Amino acid sequence: MRIVIVGAGQVGTQLSRHLIQEKHDVSLIESNEEWARHASNRLDCLVVPDEGNNINALEEAGIAKADALVCVTGSDEVNMLICGLVASRYPDVIKIARVRNDDYVRLNHEVSQPNQRILGIDHFVHPDVAASRSVLNAVSHGASGDILAFAGTTYKIGSVDIMAGSSFDGLSLKDFRTIAPMDSLVTLIERKGVSLLPSGATQLAKGDRIHVLAQETALGAIFNHAGHREVILRKIGVVGGGRVGALIAGGLLRKTVEEQGPAPAKKKLAFVFSLFKKLVPKSFRRVIVIEQDYQLCKDLAARFPEALVLNQDISDESFVVEERLNDLDLIITATGNQELNLITAVYLKSRGVRRAIVLVTGTGYAAMGRQLGLDVVIPMQSVVVDSILSVLMGSGVKGIHRIGDGNIDVIEIEISSNAPVVNKPITALRFSAGGLVMLVARGETSFIPKGDYVFTAGDRIIIIVKKKSEKEIEQFFGVQ
Numbered sequence: 386m387r388i389v390i391v392g393a394g395q396v397g398t399q400l401s402r403h404l405i406q407e408k409h410d411v412s413l414i415e416s417n418e419e420w421a422r423h424a425s426n427r428l429d430c431l432v433v434p435d436e437g438n439n440i441n442a443l444e445e446a447g448i449a450k451a452d453a454l455v456c457v458t459g460s461d462e463v464n465m466l467i468c469g470l471v472a473s474r475y476p477d478v479i480k481i482a483r484v485r486n487d488d489y490v491r492l493n494h495e496v497s498q499p500n501q502r503i504l505g506i507d508h509f510v511h512p513d514v515a516a517s518r519s520v521l522n523a524v525s526h527g528a529s530g531d532i533l534a535f536a537g538t539t540y541k542i543g544s545v546d547i548m549a550g551s552s553f554d555g556l557s558l559k560d561f562r563t564i565a566p567m568d569s570l571v572t573l574i575e576r577k578g579v580s581l582l583p584s585g586a587t588q589l590a591k592g593d594r595i596h597v598l599a600q601e602t603a604l605g606a607i608f609n610h611a612g613h614r615e616v617i618l619r620k621i622g623v624v625g626g627g628r629v630g631a632l633i634a635g636g637l638l639r640k641t642v643e644e645q646g647p648a649p650a651k652k653k654l655a656f657v658f659s660l661f662k663k664l665v666p667k668s669f670r671r672v673i674v675i676e677q678d679y680q681l682c683k684d685l686a687a688r689f690p691e692a693l694v695l696n697q698d699i700s701d702e703s704f705v706v707e708e709r710l711n712d713l714d715l716i717i718t719a720t721g722n723q724e725l726n727l728i729t730a731v732y733l734k735s736r737g738v739r740r741a742i743v744l745v746t747g748t749g750y751a752a753m754g755r756q757l758g759l760d761v762v763i764p765m766q767s768v769v770v771d772s773i774l775s776v777l778m779g780s781g782v783k784g785i786h787r788i789g790d791g792n793i794d795v796i797e798i799e800i801s802s803n804a805p806v807v808n809k810p811i812t813a814l815r816f817s818a819g820g821l822v823m824l825v826a827r828g829e830t831s832f833i834p835k836g837d838y839v840f841t842a843g844d845r846i847i848i849i850v851k852k853k854s855e856k857e858i859e860q861f862f863g864v865q
Contacts, residue, residue, distance in 0.1 A: 386777065387451045389414065391437035391467055392458040393424040395747055395766045396483065400455065400773055401428050403787075407855045412446035437467045440474070453479040453777055457769075461486050465504050472505025481508045481776055483769060485628060508776045515768045517632035520717060520742055523761045524637065526601075527615055528715050528740040529608040531761055533596075533786055535797060535847060538831040540824055542572065542596050542795070543604040544788070546755070548612025549591040559585040565607055569599035570833055572823055572849050573789050580789030582819045582851070594755075596788055598823050598833065613760075616739050618714045619671065624699050624729055625720035626676030626685045629744065633717060634689055637672050673713070675699050699729050711737040719744045731757050748791060778855070781862055783845065792852045795823075802842040804863045811838045816857055820850030 386409050390397050393415035401424070404411050411430040414437045415421040421434035435442035437458060448454065454471050456464035464482040471478055492503055522532040522541075530545035547553045552564050558571055574581045575594035581587070589595065597607050605615055621637060623630050672692040676682050682696040697704045699720075705711070716733045718726035723745040730741040742761040743754050754762035767787065774785045781804070784797040800807060806814060811822055811834055824847040825834050840846075850858070 386410070386453060387447060388412070388453045388455060388777065389443065389446045389448050389451045391415075391454070391456045391464070393417070393420045393432070394457065394459065396457045396769050396773075397455075398424055398428065399747070399766055400457070400770045401430060403770065403774065404777070405429055406852055408853075410447075412451075414442055414446050438463060438470060440470060443467075443471065448475055448478065451475075451478050453481065455481045455773055455777075457483045457773075461489060465489065465506060468506045469504030476505065479508075479776070480506050481510060481773055482506050483510045483512060483773075485511065485513055487511075510769055510772045512765055512769045513628040513632060515772055516629055516744060516763060516765045517636060519763045519768055520629075520633050520719070520744070520761075521636045523742055523763075524618065524621075524715070524717075526604050527608065527613075527618065528742050528760050529605075529613040529615075530611075531763070532604070533788070533795065535784075535824070535826070537845070538824065538826045539601050540598055540831055540833075541601050541604060542598050542788075543607060544594060544596045545608050545611045545613060547589055547591055547593045547595060551591075551612030552610040553589045553593075553595070553612075554591045556589045557585075558583055558587045558589065561589075564610055565597070566599055566603035568833060569597055569603060569607065570823060572596050572598050572795075572821075573793055575789050580793050582793075582821070582849070616714055618740065620673070620713050621671070621715045621717065622673045622675060622710060622713045622733075622738075624675045624716065624718045624726070626674050626678065626681045626694070627719070627721060630674065630676070630717075630719040631685060631688070633719060634672055634674050634685070634692060638689055638691055673708075673710075700725070705733070705736065713738045715740040715742065717742045717744075723750055727754055727757070727759070730754070730759050734758065778858075793849060794852065794854070795847060795849050796858065797845060797847050798858070798862050799845045800840055800842055801863060804840070804842070804861070806840040806861050807842050809840055810836075811840070812836065814840075814861060816850050816854050818851035818854050820848055820854060823847050823849055 388404055388409055389412045390401055391414045393413050401411050401413055413424055413430055414433045416436045418434055421432050425432040433442050433446045448471060456467045458464055461484040468480040468482050522534050526532050530543050533542040571583055573596040574583050599607055623634050674685055674692050674694045675697055677698050679696050682694050686694040716730055716738045718730045720726055726743045730743045734741050741759045743759050744763050744765055745751055747766050748764045751762040751764040771786050778785055781798050781801055783799055786795040788795055822834055825832055826845040
């Protein structure tokens with residue numbers, strides 16, 4: 386594909402790097418000269434140092450022959466304006482815009498006809514909703530590790546570190562199911578910074594981070610075997626009352642639309658909070674929101690009267706002691722400052738908080754956070770990039786998630802009737818770089834496929850592959 390990306394921030398450069406590795410033709414537009422120079426020095430693609438809303442810059446980047454346009458500048462309005470400009474001249478280009486304003490997303494969601502889309506935008510990516518969904522998924526399983534969910538199935542991938550002396554420490558994978566639930570599968574092992582696709586002969590060891598596919602109800606037992614005892618999360622603190630913090634608080638409290646503020650806001654909240662309906666099955670005794678901005682605290686207190694909203698600076702040690710925050714079962718740090726999020730979580734865990742979920746910007750800080758002993762670290766930019774890649778990979782791809790060291794993809798694919806693999810056995814599928822079919826969803830049922838599985842049109846499969854397998858995916862599944 387030929388793809389034009391506007392914005393060379395962390396999302397734009399991360400997305401460009403991934404697409405270049407997969408042999409796509411990428412052009413990048415960035416108005417900040419320093420950022421443009423930085424991208425040009427590090428990426429093997431055309432970088433145009435200009436404004437993205439300049440049609441000449443877009444045409445220099447190759448928009449006339451592009452398959453897709455991705456706008457990820459820091460401004461919702463600029464992203465939408467650029468998409469509208471391209472739609473007026475090149476309507477066949479797929480247009481993707483990153484936006485944070487809920488009203489824009491809701492308006493586009495309500496439009497039923499493709500030709501009526503706002504400014505011709507085909508897909509909106511909402512980073513705050515995506516990050517909040519990841520947080521709530523982790524909370525729903527005790528915040529013991531990262532959780533990757535798949536729509537329409539009862540299976541999830543739980544990612545957790547193996548503790549010394551646990552049941553998994555020293556266990557050979559051929560014996561894994563003698564301890565773990567039968568319907569489970571170790572899909573990936575991270576060991577000393579390297580991602581390994583395991584075999585039966587692989588032996589687990591303390592310090593390994595394993596990614597296990599299992600029934601949702603079995604993940605608690607798997608985390609327990611890895612050395613992470615179940616914690617009942619009854620008292621939860623959320624640091625940061627901005628967009629992400631408010632979405633997380635609303636999801637934790639499971640509030641209905643009617644309970645959330647004045648009538649003009651209800652339609653917007655109905656759309657955003659509907660995305661969290663099934664994520665948190667448990668109710669919680671107490672939610673505390675800590676925010677330094679007074680006006681935000683007033684708004685949060687009005688929206689969430691059941692929560693305790695504290696207008697305080699989380700870095701004030703006396704406040705932590707006075708409010709007995711060391712008694713929290715879980716702290717979620719969701720401010721816009723990733724360094725503050727990390728430091729706060731590490732400090733509160735040292736004071737006795739039992740679990741910590743931290744939002745950071747990039748994967749580098751995520752790795753750092755895990756080394757510091759934090760339970761769940763969610764890199765927001767990676768979540769956004771995965772959402773964009775899910776759109777770019779083709780109509781048959783329903784989702785893509787990068788895990789491990791960033792060189793492993795988990796891909797959800799719906800098999801079309803004309804896919805080359807239809808009516809062929811699973812043994813016919815071979816990825817040169819390594820990979821396997823982990824899960825099959827057929828109608829209302831889901832299962833881990835055995836050797837006698839035959840690909841059937843309409844099946845939705847979930848595969849795990851190493852990078853640079855995109856051409857083989859197109860070859861096997863006809864994804865375009």
